[in-house]
Amino acid sequence: MAHSMQDKAKITSHTEVVTEARPDSMPDLSEPLVVMDGGRSIRFTGAQIAFASSERPRAPRFTEFRLYRTSKDMYVVSRTGCSRVFHSSTCRQAESHRLPYGNDLQVIPEVTRMYPCGICNPSRMEDARGIRFERERPWAGVADNAPGVVAMLTQVESKKTGLTSGSSSQIPNLSARLLTVASEIDTDIRAAYLVMDI
Numbered sequence: 001m002a003h004s005m006q007d008k009a010k011i012t013s014h015t016e017v018v019t020e021a022r023p024d025s026m027p028d029l030s031e032p033l034v035v036m037d038g039g040r041s042i043r044f045t046g047a048q049i050a051f052a053s054s055e056r057p058r059a060p061r062f063t064e065f066r067l068y069r070t071s072k073d074m075y076v077v078s079r080t081g082c083s084r085v086f087h088s089s090t091c092r093q094a095e096s097h098r099l100p101y102g103n104d105l106q107v108i109p110e111v112t113r114m115y116p117c118g119i120c121n122p123s124r125m126e127d128a129r130g131i132r133f134e135r136e137r138p139w140a141g142v143a144d145n146a147p148g149v150v151a152m153l154t155q156v157e158s159k160k161t162g163l164t165s166g167s168s169s170q171i172p173n174l175s176a177r178l179l180t181v182a183s184e185i186d187t188d189i190r191a192a193y194l195v196m197d198i
Protein backbone atom coordinates (compact mmCIF):
# COMPACT_ATOMS: atom_id res chain seq x y z
CA MET A 1 0.00 0.00 0.00
CA ALA A 2 3.05 2.25 0.04
CA HIS A 3 2.30 3.17 -3.57
CA SER A 4 -0.50 5.39 -2.41
CA MET A 5 2.01 7.74 -0.87
CA GLN A 6 3.89 8.32 -4.11
CA ASP A 7 2.95 10.56 -7.06
CA LYS A 8 1.17 13.60 -5.69
CA ALA A 9 1.59 12.38 -2.20
CA LYS A 10 3.66 14.12 0.41
CA ILE A 11 3.86 13.19 4.03
CA THR A 12 3.76 15.82 6.67
CA SER A 13 6.37 14.45 8.98
CA HIS A 14 5.88 16.93 11.78
CA THR A 15 2.99 18.74 13.31
CA GLU A 16 2.44 22.41 13.79
CA VAL A 17 0.11 23.88 16.30
CA VAL A 18 -2.05 26.51 14.70
CA THR A 19 -2.79 29.34 17.04
CA GLU A 20 -4.41 31.99 14.88
CA ALA A 21 -8.13 31.91 14.27
CA ARG A 22 -9.26 30.61 10.91
CA PRO A 23 -11.09 33.09 8.69
CA ASP A 24 -13.83 30.61 7.81
CA SER A 25 -15.79 28.13 9.86
CA MET A 26 -13.04 25.55 10.29
CA PRO A 27 -13.15 23.90 13.72
CA ASP A 28 -10.36 23.99 16.27
CA LEU A 29 -7.12 22.87 14.61
CA SER A 30 -4.87 22.68 17.62
CA GLU A 31 -5.18 18.89 18.11
CA PRO A 32 -3.05 16.86 15.68
CA LEU A 33 -4.94 14.21 13.74
CA VAL A 34 -3.49 10.84 12.79
CA VAL A 35 -4.70 8.92 9.75
CA MET A 36 -3.35 5.47 8.95
CA ASP A 37 -2.09 4.32 5.57
CA GLY A 38 -1.47 0.63 6.04
CA GLY A 39 1.05 0.58 8.87
CA ARG A 40 2.15 4.20 8.34
CA SER A 41 0.75 7.21 10.12
CA ILE A 42 -0.02 10.54 8.47
CA ARG A 43 -0.06 13.19 11.18
CA PHE A 44 -1.32 16.72 10.62
CA THR A 45 -3.31 19.55 12.05
CA GLY A 46 -6.58 20.10 10.30
CA ALA A 47 -10.20 19.09 10.28
CA GLN A 48 -12.40 16.41 8.80
CA ILE A 49 -14.60 18.04 6.18
CA ALA A 50 -16.50 15.05 4.79
CA PHE A 51 -17.47 11.46 5.54
CA ALA A 52 -19.14 8.81 3.38
CA SER A 53 -19.79 5.15 4.11
CA SER A 54 -21.12 2.21 2.15
CA GLU A 55 -22.42 0.63 5.36
CA ARG A 56 -25.85 -0.93 4.97
CA PRO A 57 -27.98 -3.15 7.18
CA ARG A 58 -26.88 -6.79 6.90
CA ALA A 59 -23.68 -5.89 5.00
CA PRO A 60 -20.82 -7.54 6.88
CA ARG A 61 -18.13 -5.57 5.06
CA PHE A 62 -18.16 -1.95 4.00
CA THR A 63 -15.95 1.03 3.19
CA GLU A 64 -15.62 4.39 4.91
CA PHE A 65 -14.17 7.46 3.26
CA ARG A 66 -13.04 10.57 5.11
CA LEU A 67 -11.66 13.79 3.71
CA TYR A 68 -9.58 16.19 5.79
CA ARG A 69 -8.26 19.65 5.04
CA THR A 70 -4.97 20.43 6.74
CA SER A 71 -3.82 23.69 8.26
CA LYS A 72 -1.38 23.94 5.32
CA ASP A 73 -4.31 23.77 2.90
CA MET A 74 -3.51 20.28 1.73
CA TYR A 75 -5.99 17.42 1.77
CA VAL A 76 -5.86 13.93 3.23
CA VAL A 77 -8.14 11.22 1.84
CA SER A 78 -8.63 8.17 4.00
CA ARG A 79 -10.39 4.98 3.04
CA THR A 80 -10.99 2.24 5.57
CA GLY A 81 -12.13 -1.25 4.73
CA CYS A 82 -14.31 -2.32 7.66
CA SER A 83 -15.55 -5.77 8.58
CA ARG A 84 -18.07 -7.14 11.02
CA VAL A 85 -17.14 -10.74 10.30
CA PHE A 86 -15.82 -13.01 13.03
CA HIS A 87 -14.23 -16.45 12.85
CA SER A 88 -13.81 -19.45 15.09
CA SER A 89 -10.41 -20.04 16.67
CA THR A 90 -9.87 -22.94 14.27
CA CYS A 91 -10.84 -21.19 10.99
CA ARG A 92 -8.18 -21.81 8.34
CA GLN A 93 -8.92 -18.56 6.58
CA ALA A 94 -8.51 -16.65 9.82
CA GLU A 95 -5.26 -18.51 10.44
CA SER A 96 -3.86 -17.78 6.97
CA HIS A 97 -4.62 -14.07 7.43
CA ARG A 98 -3.31 -14.17 11.00
CA LEU A 99 -6.41 -12.48 12.28
CA PRO A 100 -6.27 -11.29 15.88
CA TYR A 101 -8.14 -12.99 18.67
CA GLY A 102 -10.55 -10.96 20.75
CA ASN A 103 -8.05 -11.30 23.53
CA ASP A 104 -5.45 -9.40 21.44
CA LEU A 105 -7.71 -6.41 20.86
CA GLN A 106 -7.90 -3.33 23.03
CA VAL A 107 -11.67 -3.36 22.72
CA ILE A 108 -13.47 -6.64 22.08
CA PRO A 109 -16.21 -6.08 19.48
CA GLU A 110 -19.79 -6.83 20.39
CA VAL A 111 -20.34 -10.22 18.78
CA THR A 112 -24.13 -10.01 18.81
CA ARG A 113 -23.90 -7.29 16.15
CA MET A 114 -21.44 -9.19 13.98
CA TYR A 115 -21.60 -11.80 11.24
CA PRO A 116 -20.26 -15.36 11.52
CA CYS A 117 -17.83 -16.48 8.82
CA GLY A 118 -19.68 -18.60 6.26
CA ILE A 119 -16.86 -21.16 6.19
CA CYS A 120 -16.11 -21.85 9.85
CA ASN A 121 -19.58 -20.96 11.18
CA PRO A 122 -18.56 -19.77 14.64
CA SER A 123 -21.14 -19.53 17.36
CA ARG A 124 -22.07 -16.15 18.79
CA MET A 125 -22.10 -17.90 22.15
CA GLU A 126 -18.36 -18.59 22.08
CA ASP A 127 -16.16 -16.61 24.40
CA ALA A 128 -15.29 -13.45 22.40
CA ARG A 129 -11.72 -13.56 23.70
CA GLY A 130 -11.12 -16.80 21.81
CA ILE A 131 -12.72 -15.94 18.47
CA ARG A 132 -10.98 -14.07 15.68
CA PHE A 133 -11.85 -10.72 14.16
CA GLU A 134 -11.04 -9.15 10.82
CA ARG A 135 -8.88 -6.04 10.95
CA GLU A 136 -9.68 -2.64 9.53
CA ARG A 137 -7.71 -2.02 6.37
CA PRO A 138 -6.73 1.65 6.21
CA TRP A 139 -5.46 3.43 3.13
CA ALA A 140 -4.68 7.14 2.91
CA GLY A 141 -3.22 9.58 0.47
CA VAL A 142 -2.28 13.23 0.52
CA ALA A 143 -3.19 15.74 -2.19
CA ASP A 144 -1.70 19.20 -2.58
CA ASN A 145 -4.94 20.75 -3.73
CA ALA A 146 -8.60 20.14 -4.50
CA PRO A 147 -8.11 18.92 -8.10
CA GLY A 148 -5.64 16.41 -6.66
CA VAL A 149 -8.36 15.13 -4.34
CA VAL A 150 -10.80 14.65 -7.20
CA ALA A 151 -8.13 12.84 -9.24
CA MET A 152 -7.11 10.67 -6.30
CA LEU A 153 -10.66 9.63 -5.45
CA THR A 154 -11.27 8.67 -9.05
CA GLN A 155 -8.15 6.49 -9.01
CA VAL A 156 -8.84 4.96 -5.63
CA GLU A 157 -12.07 3.34 -6.66
CA SER A 158 -10.83 2.56 -10.15
CA LYS A 159 -8.04 0.48 -8.62
CA LYS A 160 -10.43 -1.20 -6.28
CA THR A 161 -12.88 -2.13 -9.00
CA GLY A 162 -10.16 -3.01 -11.49
CA LEU A 163 -11.39 -0.48 -14.02
CA THR A 164 -8.87 0.74 -16.55
CA SER A 165 -7.81 4.35 -16.88
CA GLY A 166 -10.32 4.76 -19.70
CA SER A 167 -13.06 4.78 -17.09
CA SER A 168 -11.35 7.21 -14.77
CA SER A 169 -13.57 10.16 -15.63
CA GLN A 170 -16.50 8.37 -14.02
CA ILE A 171 -16.46 9.05 -10.34
CA PRO A 172 -17.87 6.06 -8.51
CA ASN A 173 -20.66 6.25 -6.04
CA LEU A 174 -18.95 6.49 -2.69
CA SER A 175 -16.30 8.95 -3.88
CA ALA A 176 -19.05 11.03 -5.43
CA ARG A 177 -20.91 11.11 -2.14
CA LEU A 178 -17.78 12.18 -0.29
CA LEU A 179 -17.09 14.95 -2.81
CA THR A 180 -20.70 16.12 -2.73
CA VAL A 181 -20.61 16.44 1.05
CA ALA A 182 -17.23 18.20 0.91
CA SER A 183 -18.50 20.58 -1.77
CA GLU A 184 -21.08 21.90 0.63
CA ILE A 185 -18.47 23.31 2.98
CA ASP A 186 -15.26 23.64 0.98
CA THR A 187 -15.28 26.09 -1.92
CA ASP A 188 -12.09 24.70 -3.47
CA ILE A 189 -13.47 21.16 -3.59
CA ARG A 190 -16.71 22.56 -4.99
CA ALA A 191 -14.83 24.33 -7.77
CA ALA A 192 -12.70 21.29 -8.56
CA TYR A 193 -15.53 18.78 -8.44
CA LEU A 194 -18.53 20.60 -9.82
CA VAL A 195 -16.84 22.72 -12.49
CA MET A 196 -15.08 21.03 -15.35
CA ASP A 197 -12.48 23.03 -17.25
CA ILE A 198 -12.22 21.84 -20.85
Ligand SMILES: [Zn+2]
Residues within 6 Å of the ligand: 086, 087, 088, 091, 092, 093, 094, 117, 118, 119, 120, 121
Ligand atom coordinates in the same frame (compact mmCIF):
# COMPACT_ATOMS: atom_id res chain seq x y z
ZN1 LIG B 1 -13.85 -18.37 9.31
